[in-house]
């Protein structure tokens with residue numbers, strides 16, 4: 001096999017946004033995941049207000065009450081009232097179980113905080129972190145004295161003595177009196193960038209390592225909500241966390257591998273934090289907003305056109321929140337949260353997996369209002385989930401006629417579909433709307449490979465498909481695998497890009513593929529031919545090439561989806577000052593159903609040096625492999 005790469009005339013630019021990430025609070029991705037809060041149901045707002053909590057010690061009627069007061073806080077009306085009758089430490093208290101336990105690291109400082117209210121001194125609160133065997137591995141205490149105001153916030157820190165994957169937090173109440181408690185919270189001190197009450201550093205690092213071009217948030221189906229009351233409303237996710245109104249997660253107890261009746265959205269990870277995350281990892285923010293339609297796979301609730309304006313206004317206000325001056329209404333909210341500079345929003349999505357004439361009608365109304373007010377913002381519209389169906393074609397055609405800037409295509413299909421579609425965009429119209437491959441993953445048959453399905457073969461099929469996106473970078477401007485994160489303890493959907501437990505993260509073979517593409521995206525497409533044709537599956541091989549004009553490198557990607565090694569040669573034309581050695585990164589494995597686990601990651605990239613001889617490089621393409629060749633000029 002000879003692949004001829006011609007670098008004399010670089011083709012279309014590869015967009016800086018080309019490879020990004022799709023974040024949704026599914027599989028405990030946010031609460032119980034990247035949002036590092038360890039206390040579940042910290043504000044007693046779950047449908048069962050004590051879910052996640054156990055009451056310790058004998059109680060009499062009235063010793064523990066859950067008060068629901070909208071005059072106290074409309075967004076967060078519940079709090080606890082505890083009576084303490086001459087109790088000693090260890091007699092009366094509460095334990096929080098965390099999100100399938102709390103992951104605790106030895107030597108790390110933990111930040112405990114709570115809001116409390118009491119009329120008189122007399123109560124001491126002892127906080128104890130206990131490991132799975134009940135041993136205390138960290139503790140602190142304070143005397144709950146009344147303050148000058150009504151409620152007050154107490155913040156303390158202590159260091160954990162031992163590591164544990166499933167610790168619990170107990171608060172013992174000692175003394176006499178009555179005390180109200182709310183927002184009981186515990187965070188590790190070593191969050192991403194050490195931000196107080198921030199994000200899990202190891203999970204963010206996995207994203208930062210990919211250098212993603214964009215981050216799409218907050219989903220996915222949670223944008224739409226199971227019903228409209230439970231849709232994602234960004235305005236309710238900004239400002240002080242105690243004023244963010246919690247809702248039930250659309251993925252609560254549905255499509256469940258492990259039952260997740262405790263799946264709620266606290267919105268501690270809200271729109272400010274999403275924008276900040278995007279900025280931290282150098283990704284363009286891509287928020288997707290509800291278009292007046294609830295999830296069409298659920299209730300399919302619909303806002304009548306005459307009531308759509310508040311939804312459109314939310315989109316207009318979001319542009320102000322992200323980009324407006326600190327003196328504007330929503331820019332001020334951002335500035336008050338600590339970010340007076342703009343977040344540089346350039347794209348906005350309208351609806352997720354919505355369809356039918358109802359979607360088109362609403363999409364047109366959003367487009368008209370947003371383009372009039374913010375012509376600088378590019379709009380993303382969705383063409384949904386059925387890439388070979390009539391509905392998909394209809395939406396695509398209609399959205400193209402509407403001059404949609406981007407059309408968001410989703411494909412969760414078999415590995416074979418991905419291979420068969422590697423040339424999907426070769427004949428796509430070159431002018432007009434651009435493609436956003438917004439959610440994709442090769443889904444193995446779970447009866448064959450097991451329920452989590454993140455095999456090497458699936459990843460290699462995605463790699464083959466990505467050669468087609470890269471070759472067509474003039475029309476495909478963005479691509480993201482989905483979903484991004486999954487908790488091994490509580491997930492609803494698989495496969496996923498990154499698996500986590502309370503203390504560990506693991507990149508799947510698909511993660512390695514996405515990362516290799518993202519780190520090797522180049523700046524322009526180069527033509528790559530074999531026997532005068534693009535390589536789109538002949539002899540089980542797929543290939544594409546780019547040039548990086550800044551780093552002065554030619555980058556060739558070759559995928560072998562067969563079970564046999566294939567010998568080949570890359571012949572480079574158009575540059576006669578090539579370096580004598582090149583770097584070859586290979587992701588491969590003899591077992592097509594190999595998977596990466598927390599403690600064993602057989603599918604990892606391996607880098608070697610290879611010789612460049614008379615403008616050509618000889619390669620042996622391993623079975624089930626992606627190879628990325630970088631040659632300096």
Ligand code: AHR
Pocket residue numbers: 024026219220221222352353385410439482483493
């Ligand atoms: O990625 C999981 C789900 O798949 C998303 O929420 C939805 O957009 C799609 O159906």
